[in-house]
Amino acid sequence: MPSLTQKEKKSIKEKIENDLIRLQEQIKILKEKTQPISPDCSLGRLTRLEAMGEQHVNNKVLDESEMRLIRLKNAILRIDKPMFGICIECEEEIGIGRMGVRPESVRCLVCAKQH
Numbered sequence: 001m002p003s004l005t006q007k008e009k010k011s012i013k014e015k016i017e018n019d020l021i022r023l024q025e026q027i028k029i030l031k032e033k034t035q036p037i038s039p040d041c042s043l044g045r046l047t048r049l050e051a052m053g054e055q056h057v058n059n060k061v062l063d064e065s066e067m068r069l070i071r072l073k074n075a076i077l078r079i080d081k082p083m084f085g086i087c088i089e090c091e092e093e094i095g096i097g098r099m100g101v102r103p104e105s106v107r108c109l110v111c112a113k114q115h
Contacts, residue, residue, distance in 0.1 A: 003085060004084065008099075012085075020073070020076070027062065074104070087106070089111035094109075
């Protein structure tokens, strides 16, 4: 069963570390944007509804970002294990292309589409 080379793993590890830094910064900003909107805030009715809609979108993005942060932290813990880069479904290699884009991937593209 082919596996990732040390050079590929090093490249993926650097990507994960960079993604972790960016994601942590993004989460910090999103947490500020998702603070409750004060009812006494002097916004017009439509502007208030828009702000609430934007807050809802930011909450969704925050949830997804926090989940990805967990997956990336897990990936960095697994990177030196023999099964890193191997699909948990079919046990085939995930592929450097996918790992380079989504280093937290645990499924190959075929299995991810079926899941």
